[in-house]
Amino acid sequence: MSDKLLNSSQREAVETIKGPVLVIAGPGSGKTRVIEYRVLNLIEHGIKPESILLLTFTRRASAEMLNRAAEHDPRACKVEGGTFHSFAYKLLKQYGAQIGLPKNLIIMDEDDAQEAVGKIATRLGFSGGDKKFPQKGTLRNIISGALNKNLSIEGILEKEYEHLSQFVGDIERVKKNYAEYKKENGYLDYDDLLFYAREVLKDEQIRNILSQKYEYIMVDEYQDTNKMQGDITYLLASKHKNVMVVGDDAQSIYGFRGAYHENIMNFPDQFKECKLVKLESNYRSTQAILDLSNSVLDNMENKFKKVLTAARESTGEKPTIMYFGDAEDEAEWIKETIQEAVLDGMPFAHQAVLFRSSYISIPLQAELARARIPFKFFGGLKFYETAHVKDVLAHLKILANFKDELSWSRVLTLLPGIGGKTAENISSTIHRAEDWDSALAALDEYSAGYKYSPYLLDLKETLAEAFQDKTVSEKFGLVADYYLPFLKDKFDEWPNRLNDLEAIRPIADNYTDLNDLLADLAIEIPEENQKGKDSEKDEEKPLTLSTIHSAKGLEWDAVYLLGIIEGILPSKMALKSKDEIEEERRLFYVAITRARNKLFLLFHLAGNMGPMSFNRLSRFLDDPSVLLSVQHKDLSMGNAKKKTNYNDETDGIDDDESVEY
């Protein structure tokens, strides 16, 4: 079938049907193609597509691979693909009851989880005037981090929050109460999805059913899975051992979220007869870009040793470090360079600007907007995480589950005269109701005599109507209309926000079940505007601006990497430990290996700590062989003098991004 299109290592991975395989796939080594062709190969060997399970990091990734495979063989569409979280949700819908979960599962997003944790801390009397008890966001991070990183509360405090060690006992109580609270209310946070999925799989009977159903397991981006995901993979495959995991330890960038590199390290121990395949030929980048990548790789403490070699002929141009005076000059230069490249035949869609954190792209965004250059932004706050969208969704969540206390609280506090306390009173009354009708009836108790009563009646009416036998899209319409006056009142720039709400409407139209819509919005975002996906020509597609995290797995002809600056990459938040700095280095590696032909590393001198602060070049460039692989171009003013400063080690501080004079 695919012989001509694959090299020998790729073919080995593709053609292995039975047994465990670990594929270590360097960037640009054709790993997507391997998965695509392996799916095809399995199907060609008579394996039912429904018995193949492909777990990936994002929905987009699995859809892309399966769509490509389906172009060769339409049966590939029937392969089951998705993220661990969506797969877990599916398992729990079917088997949750057997481990004591309620029928109706409500998925909490990160915001809900924080809200709930905060509520519990308050109830326990911790958050009040008490000294320095951590706030809800930190609490949630501690609790989640402990679970994801397989640590006790004490352990994680010791490692990451030493200053909070005095609160171990209290935080443990919050954790326990939070767990009970979720159980009572039927809530599942992101961690619970994985946790309970693993619980389900621990049941031998269910596990047997599932290993019969999914006979071939494939997992992509295995280096970024956490302990629970690793366990799930193991349990799913433990019986038949037909499991292929693909990953690259050098590209592990989700340690902060609990990615557990032991998963990939221990895979050969878990599956003794495992076949190890390394993909080291790089089909993406020029040798010049790979030289830099290899130097960065050399500085890494990674485990599966590898060297990237270019399959492409031309050596290409050395990556360039660009030096600017300030972010505005830099933005202007990027804008002009991108425009010139377009004139030279490299459309916007083939270029991307990458960065460690969203905020450093703000000056550029302004510049691009001024120049009317169309761009698409990836990373940062998603529109469905914004306050106004969550407001509307809260109403829908109530329709889906009238006991959803967090949503009631959100909906009620919108009303003038209702604050946290009143909302809690009302929602606890509702919580005692048996069904929807009595829940609404419970509102009557408050429907007269209070300042907020007329508003409450209005709310009740809207909800009652939307609850009727209506389509998801009608429900959405009713709620959105009801919400409009609140939107206008709450936000000065409401027209923008109205656009966001309008953007949900077409998504809602695609659903017949409200629960599915809500679950998908929380776990796997439905692709926005599918329209014109392929019909659109590259020339008409926009430029990409993306965080490095969101750029994983993608590639462009030209990449502009913003902020090669101490404190930005590596982030100043990550300077506490060696491990975190190493993760930043891998992030740098991921960024530069996205580029096919041209790579620019951008530095600007003016710091953001005031007019007298100056940036220093990122430590990741500070290595002889790394420096040999790049060229320099200085566009800052009076460059000759300042240039010596960039690598100035004499002040001896290597963990400070800005030096004040």
Place this chain on the structure above:
DNA sequence: CCGCGGAGTGTTTTT
């Protein structure tokens, strides 16, 4: 008990 306004805080990455 609500909600306003002032003060303070802290600023990453995401399923």
Place this chain on the structure above:
DNA sequence: CACTCCGCGG
């Protein structure tokens, strides 16, 4: 510089 928290007045 945006958002959150806190304290106070109504």
